[in-house]
Amino acid sequence: xxxxDNLQFIKEQIPSQVKLVAVSKFHPVAALRExxxxxxxxxxxxxxxxxxSKVDQLPSEVxxxxxxxxxxxxxxxxxxxxxMIHAVDSERLLLEIDNCARKVNRTIRCLLxxxxxxxxxxxxxxxxxxxxxxxxTDLKKLTNVNxxxxxxxxxxxxxxxxxxxxxxxxxxxxDELKSEFFAADSSFCELSMGMSDDYxxxxxxxxxxxxxxxxxxxxxxx
Ligand SMILES: *Cc1c(COP(=O)(O)O)cnc(C)c1O
Numbered sequence: 001x002x003x004x005d006n007l008q009f010i011k012e013q014i015p016s017q018v019k020l021v022a023v024s025k026f027h028p029v030a031a032l033r034e035x036x037x038x039x040x041x042x043x044x045x046x047x048x049x050x051x052x053s054k055v056d057q058l059p060s061e062v063x064x065x066x067x068x069x070x071x072x073x074x075x076x077x078x079x080x081x082x083x084m085i086h087a088v089d090s091e092r093l094l095l096e097i098d099n100c101a102r103k104v105n106r107t108i109r110c111l112l113x114x115x116x117x118x119x120x121x122x123x124x125x126x127x128x129x130x131x132x133x134x135x136x137t138d139l140k141k142l143t144n145v146n147x148x149x150x151x152x153x154x155x156x157x158x159x160x161x162x163x164x165x166x167x168x169x170x171x172x173x174x175d176e177l178k179s180e181f182f183a184a185d186s187s188f189c190e191l192s193m194g195m196s197d198d199y200x201x202x203x204x205x206x207x208x209x210x211x212x213x214x215x216x217x218x219x220x221x222x
Contacts, residue, residue: 003031004038006216014210018203021065021086021192023213025050026220029057035216036062044086044211048074055081067192067211069123076100079108086151086192086211087113089123091133094145101144108144111151111192114173116166118155127173134181147182149190149208150174154198163198167205 007022014020021044024032032043032054041061045051046068055064066078067086072093078085079100088094088110101108112133115124125133139147152170154163174191182188194202194210202210214220 002218003034003216006218007035007038007040010212010215013200014203018207019209021067021209021211022216023067023195023211024054024217025068025213027213027217029054031217032058044213048077051078052081072096076103079106080104082108084109084111084148086111086209087123088147089113089125091137094133094137094142094147098142098145106144107146109148109187110145111149111190112147114150114152114170116152116154116170118162124152130173131177131180134177139181146187148187149192150177151192151209153195154193154201160201163201164205167193167198167202167207171206 010020019042021042022035022040023044025046036058042063042065044065044067045054046066051064051066064082065084065086066082069087069089070085070093075093075096079097085097085108088097094110097108097110112130113124114130115126150170150173152166154166157163170193171191178188190208191206192209192211193207196212196215199210199212
């Protein structure tokens with residue numbers, strides 16, 4: 001019953017307008033089923049093969065979110081089953097999602113991943129590159145992707161002020177893009193930020209999706 005209790009705990013911590021993505025990567029289907037039985041419907045995975053094998057084993061009511069780095073050549077495999085892709089980090093990837101989604105007559109909600117952390121290793125656009133992409137892209141031509149907001153990961157640190165500052169910068173950037181590029185588009189409103197260690201800070205800074213794994217499912221085995 002641990003998963004059920006953990007979910008209950010998390011739900012008590014987050015306001016009702018913040019959506020919870022249960023990050024189930026590296027955890028067995030039985031754990032996902034336990035979360036499903038406790039009412040959880042949004043699951044986040046970060047590996048294509050693992051996602052695909054789990055999709056078949058859970059009810060079709062599940063909303064699958066791809067949260068990890070996605071390779072362009074694997075887009076076609078997940079587009080038929082995911083409803084949201086959190087980490088779009090290149091123009092090529094965005095166009096490929098649009099292309100593949102058109103072929104299967106779906107529209108995929110996408111978040112542009114922005115690099116806000118100090119670490120070099122995390123993927124994502126700089127603020128400037130993101131703006132350049134939106135400036136040169138004719139968004140109306142992207143018929144099968146819906147850019148609904150931004151995603152970012154904060155620096156791995158105990159210094160809450162650093163984390164808060166990074167999340168705040170993402171929120172401000174989203175507001176800026178909203179007025180500059182998406183003023184007439186009410187769907188551009190999402191901010192995917194916050195994981196097990198920093199979701200409270202993220203929520204205080206305006207997160208609308210938190211992606212929480214280990215606090216629900218326990219430690220992952222790498
Ligand atoms: C694994 C992962 C999470 C969840 O991390 P926890 O610390 O276990 O909550 C969230 N977002 C992304 C992109 C991840 O890869």
